[in-house]
Amino acid sequence: MIERLWSGRSALWRLLLPLSWLYGLISQLLRYSYVWGWRKAWQAPVPVVVVGNLTAGGNGKTPVVIWLVQALQQRGLRPGVVSRGYGGKAQTYPLRLNEQTTTREAGDEPVLIYQRTGAAVAVSPRRKEAVQALLSQNDIDIIITDDGLQHYALARDFEIVVVDGQRRFGNGWWLPAGPMRERASRLQSVDAVITNGGNAHAGEIPMQLAPGFAVNLLTRQTLPLTSLVNVVAMAGIGHPPRFFATLRQQGIVPVKEVPFADHQDYSAGQLASLVDENQILLMTEKDAVKARGFAAANWWYLPVDAELPVTQGNELLERIVSLKSPKNH
Numbered sequence: 001m002i003e004r005l006w007s008g009r010s011a012l013w014r015l016l017l018p019l020s021w022l023y024g025l026i027s028q029l030l031r032y033s034y035v036w037g038w039r040k041a042w043q044a045p046v047p048v049v050v051v052g053n054l055t056a057g058g059n060g061k062t063p064v065v066i067w068l069v070q071a072l073q074q075r076g077l078r079p080g081v082v083s084r085g086y087g088g089k090a091q092t093y094p095l096r097l098n099e100q101t102t103t104r105e106a107g108d109e110p111v112l113i114y115q116r117t118g119a120a121v122a123v124s125p126r127r128k129e130a131v132q133a134l135l136s137q138n139d140i141d142i143i144i145t146d147d148g149l150q151h152y153a154l155a156r157d158f159e160i161v162v163v164d165g166q167r168r169f170g171n172g173w174w175l176p177a178g179p180m181r182e183r184a185s186r187l188q189s190v191d192a193v194i195t196n197g198g199n200a201h202a203g204e205i206p207m208q209l210a211p212g213f214a215v216n217l218l219t220r221q222t223l224p225l226t227s228l229v230n231v232v233a234m235a236g237i238g239h240p241p242r243f244f245a246t247l248r249q250q251g252i253v254p255v256k257e258v259p260f261a262d263h264q265d266y267s268a269g270q271l272a273s274l275v276d277e278n279q280i281l282l283m284t285e286k287d288a289v290k291a292r293g294f295a296a297a298n299w300w301y302l303p304v305d306a307e308l309p310v311t312q313g314n315e316l317l318e319r320i321v322s323l324k325s326p327k328n329h
Contacts, residue, residue, distance in 0.1 A: 052149025058238020165198020
C-alpha cells in the first residue's frame with residue numbers, strides 16, 4: 001500500500017498532503033535554523049562525512065558506508081562510524097560497540113558495519129555524543145555517519161546522498177504522502193550523489209550491489225549461490241523486493257519469498273516456521289546479524305558489496321581523503 005501511495009500509482013496520497021506540508025515546513029525550518037545561524041551545529045575536531053538519503057526506506061546506504069570505510073582503511077586512514085542505532089535500545093548512550101554487542105542494543109546496521117569493517121562504531125540518538133565517545137577512546141582520522149543527513153546538529157564536511165536508481169523519489173512529496181525527508185532540490189547542495197541501480201543521472205555516480213558467496217549462519221561455510229536449492233528467501237530491509245530480484249538475477253528462483261519490516265526483530269520459532277527440514281532459509285546479511293545467535297544448520301545469508309566505477313570511486317575517495325584535518329572546534 002505504501003509503495004503504491006509513494007509511487008503515485010494510487011491517488012490516495014493526496015489525502016495526506018496536509019500532513020506532508022506540515023512535515024515539510026518543520027523539516028525546512030529545522031534545516032534553515034542551522035543554515036541561518038539560529039542554532040549552532042557542533043563541529044568535530046576531525047572531518048565528518050555523512051552518508052544519507054532523501055527518502056524513507058532502503059536505498060543501499062549501509063553498503064556504501066561499508067565500502068567507504070574499507071576503502072579509507074586501505075588508504076591507511078582510521079575511520080570511525082557513528083549511527084543513531086535505529087531499532088536498538090541500549091541501557092545507556094553513547095554505546096561503543098564490541099564483539100558482545102547485540103542488535104537489540106545497537107540496532108542491526110551498526111552491528112553489521114562493525115562486523116564487516118572492524119572499525120570503531122558508536123551509537124547514540126545524539127550523534128555528537130557518539131563522535132565524542134569514539135574520539136575519547138580511539139585514534140580516529142575521520143568520522144563516517146551512517147544516515148544523519150537531516151541531523152543538522154552535527155556539522156559535516158562532506159555529504160553523500162544514496163539514491164535508489166529504480167524508485168528515485170516516487171511522487172516527490174514529503175512524508176507521509178510521499179517518501180521524501182527533504183525535497184529532491186537538496187541534491188544540488190550535497191557533495192556527491194551515488195545511484196544504486198537503475199540509470200544514474202548526469203553528475204551522479206552509478207553503483208551496483210554485487211552479491212558474494214552464500215554464507216552459512218551456523219558454520220560460516222561459504223558456497224556459490226547457485227549451489228543452493230529449494231530456497232525460501234526472506235528479507236527484513238527497507239525494500240525487500242530488491243533482495244528477491246537480486247536472487248532471481250543470480251539464477252535463484254525461491255519457492256517462497258517472505259518480506260519483513262525493516263529493522264524487525266526475530267525469534268527462533270518465527271524463522272524456523274518458514275522452512276521445513278528439506279528447505280534452505282536464505283536471508284540478507286542485515287537479517288543474519290540478528291539471527292546468528294539462534295541459527296539452524298539450514299540457514300544461509302547472502303552478503304552484497306557496493307561496486308562503483310573505479311575512476312569515479314577513486315575520485316570520490318581522493319576528495320574525502322583530502323579533507324583538511326585536524327580542525328579547530
